[in-house]
Amino acid sequence: MNEILEIKNVTKYYGKGSVVTKALDGISFSVEKGEFTAIMGASGSGKSTLLNVISTIDRVSSGEIFIEGARLTEMEEKQLANFRRDQLGFIFQEYNLLDTLTIGENILLPLNLQRKPHEDADRELVRVSEALGVSDQLSKFPYELSGGQRQRAACARAIITNPALVLADEPTGALDSKNSKLLMETFQMMNQSLGSTILMVTHDPVVGSYANRVLFLKDGKIWNEVNRGQRKRQEFYQAIVSVTAALGGELDVH
Amino acid sequence: MFTKLAVRNVKRQLGNYLIYFMTVSLTVSFIFAINNVIYSPQLLQWVEEASSMKIALIGLTIFIALIVAFVLGYATAFMLKLRKREFGTYLTLGMTRKNILSIFVSETMIMCFTALGLGILLGLFIYQGLIMIMTNLMEMEFTFADYSAKGLLWTVVLVAAMFAISSMASARYLKKVSIHELIHGDQMVEKRVKHPTLWLLLTLISLSVVIGSCVMFCKQVDILLLKDASSLGSVFISLFVLAGGLILFHTAVSRSIVNLLLKRKHFCSSGSHTFVLRQLSASLRANSIMIGMIAFLMAFAVIGANASFALRANTRAVLDRDIPFDALYIEEQSDADNQYSPISVDEGEKMIEKYAKIVERLPFAFYTTGRDDLHNCTEWSGEDDLFITESDFNKICQSLGFDPVQLNQEYLVIANDAYTLQFDFSQTEIGAGGRTYRYGGISQDYPHFAYVYFYVVIPDEAVKNMETATRCVAYDLADGKYDGNRLKEELSYTVPGDDENDGPYEMCNYVLKEYNRIRSNSILAVFVVGALYIAAIFLFMAMAILALKILSTLAEDKKRYRVLYRLGADEQEQSKALFQQTFSFFFLPFAIPILLSIPTGWICGRIMKLTGFAAQQTEVYLIAAVIALVMILIYVLYFTATYQIAKRTVIVNNQSGR
DSSP states (O other): OOEEEEEEEEEEEEEETTEEEEEEEEEEEEEETTOEEEEEEOTTSSHHHHHHHHTTSSOOSEEEEEETTEEGGGOOHHHHHHHHHHHEEEEOSSSOSOTTSOHHHHHHHHHHHTTOOHHHHHHHHHHHHHHHTOGGGTTSOGGGSOHHHHHHHHHHHHHTTOOSEEEEESTTTTSOHHHHHHHHHHHHHHHHTSOOOEEEEOSOHHHHTTSSEEEEEETTEEEEEEEOTTOOHHHHHHHHHHHHHHHTSOOOOO | OHHHHHHHHHHHTHHHHHHHHHHHHHHHHHHHHHHHHHTOHHHHHHOTTHHHHHHHHHHHHHHHHHHHHHHHHHHHHHHHHHHHHHHHHHHHTTOOHHHHHHHHHHHHHHHHHHHHHHHHHHHHHHHHHHHHHHHHHTTOOOOOOOOOHHHHHHHHHHHHHHHHHHHHHHHHHHHHOOHHHHHHGGGOOOOOOSOHHHHHHHHHHHHHHHHHHHHHHHHHHHHHHHTOTTTHHHHHHHHHHHHHHHHHHHHHHHHHHHHHHHTOHHHHTSTTHHHHHHHHHHHHHHTHHHHHHHHHHHHHHHHHHHHHHHHHHHHHHHHHHHOOSSEEEEOOGGGTTOSSOOOOHHHHHHHHHHHSOEEEEEEEEEEEOSOOTTGGGSSOTTSOOEEEEHHHHHHHHHHHTOOOOOOSSEEEEEESSGGGGGSOOTTOOEEETTEEEEEEEEESOSOOOSOSSEEEEEOGGGGTTSEEEEEEEEEEEOSSOOOHHHHHHHHEEEEOOSSTTSOOEEEESEEEHHHHHHHHHHHHHHHHHHHHHHHHHHHHHHHHHHHHHHHHTHHHHHHHHHHHHHTTOOHHHHHHHHHHHHHHHHHHHHHHHHHTHHHHHHHHHHHHHHTTOGGGHHHHHHHHHHHHHHHHHHHHHHHHHHHHHHHHHHOOOTTTOO
């Protein structure tokens, strides 16, 4: 077993007193190294909450989370910050890149936070920016780039530290269909060529079809799981849509 | 409907408006207070010179109004920036620009009237506070000062005018700006600095100008005091050069320093330095001229405060030096037989005794040869030389606590200021009483009780055949204050004019220390209060602008710090980054002005020395240090408050990270 992520019986409550919501209800699953996993579900199913607790920006109410054997639930704030810096990569829907930094500076920021020597950092920058096709944009500012280019730069930043796990929260949410496709092909390249383990939250079956495995959440629990196996992406997409239909119709649309 | 929307908007954004509102209200209160001072009928009674001071104070109010217009304009722009996206959204919903302007102007009017009301209320107290400071400086008992209707009117007119100007500027912007710019304009936060090398060069040049102007000022002061009293214009030129240099330096530094630091890869690759530098870059570049103006305000607050206190120390020292006796009778030569003066010396003494007991009485006289042997060595040839006997001089020295002199067939020149020290008397011998007296030296360090450029101490026998020029009597009075103005009035008399074209004029044969002390205090009070008032206004405005600027970007900073948090910066790292960002922005316009305390204190000390008050140098240095410390303390308090607000809003931790 080469598990990168292990979730054991995780529960998360929000609220106090009489107004308490159970966002996650005893979820358990694992992700292996090199997997590309998507989490899908309706609005309020708990998928963003799940991503937040895995990414350490929120705490679980009960249960355990292990990433590369490290138990997140026992870590102090400072340890979690170091863990995020060294072991996790993030790609969000919006406000990904810092608008005051150049693309190159944005990509380098995680290595700066690690205090890596600048010669080594520059080498890594060249490596990832070429792999993600943003090497010509390093001196530009985010506002000078299109949405798709910005997200590719965000991908470069997410992988520059060679993290154990890349977390993506609705990465195509602000993109048009063409750029969404390009971004997903980039994710596939990151997974297949660069060996990144990716956990992605999405509501879009098209986007979900680029993953190897899709977990469906409903009411804070894992309701179903679909694996791509040897199927082509189009067939996998159809399988996802079928499960979605069985789930009860439309997934949340942002 | 739009008024309703405007009122609702003001209520809804009370938090944001609060900072703007406080700034404006306090500004209004300061203006109200100083206008009441200018038009105060009580002040006119107290300060004889007030009618000429009034013109200076009106000029001061107009100057402050300009500065305040700058602050209000900035504060209004700050509010507009917060609302850009909202106004853009209104336009997309179908509101016309006219509608938007109505809302904005209505909100501004609400703010204007509310700030005016509260500002005037605060100003009522600040005005009494100012009067309290002035009466304290004039050593008078504080009485509740009447308010002036003119002062109130002038305040309302000034504030309304300032609001109108800043609203017009904002309205002009709202009329022309595109909807896209309103909604998306804040995304283009980072523009490249054009010609960074040129700005770096300008930084170095302007720093040289600042240093050079300080050196030039010092040299001009030396020339003014030692050589050429008409060179005051050059002194002001060097101050203008300093002002220009300061503004240019800070403008250029704001546009070049971040670029310079970003080139240092080793520095940038460590932690969140790149992030902090880029945070600073946008705000410094966009506000470079504002930062230059703030540095200028701060520098002149430092210089003004130092100058006012140094003047106070100097005035006291001058008084003690120039009027060493509590009272001094000087016989008017043209009226030796008291033709006009109805007051004999005995009668004068009786009048003095009504106010204060005479403890010691020292009669002495000045003599003259009728020649200008010594004045001929100076630029004042034609004036008769004045002599005092060694014994009379030593009696006076003993009375005032100075060391007596011992002359051996020589004479000693006593100079009243450093200017006289440049002349060479060493070749001149005085022939008197059948003897010749050679030059025995020149000194500035003895008491001044003769109102001439210099006089000469000579052995007693030398004056045997000299004419008496003036008879004097010095009095030492018992300690304690008395009404110097009334005593002066009683000792004065009227003398008819010299010819039919001249009217009668007041004369007094007595120099009264207490009278002169009250007079100089009242002039000083206006100057000191005026200078400190300006310094306080400048300091307050500088801090208000900087705080407004920092607080206006908190919403965007919060988003950026959230990204930093997710990338692995813990609360400590974020706090450090925020501190570096806030401190750098706050401190940049403050560093050089505070450092200017050193040359300012040094120059004030030098002026003290050149004017013959070397003993007051330490007091002046201490004043400079205290002023710098007080300003640093106020600045630190303000910075700390701003930083804490920013930290609470911006820093993301595990509780707020979602």
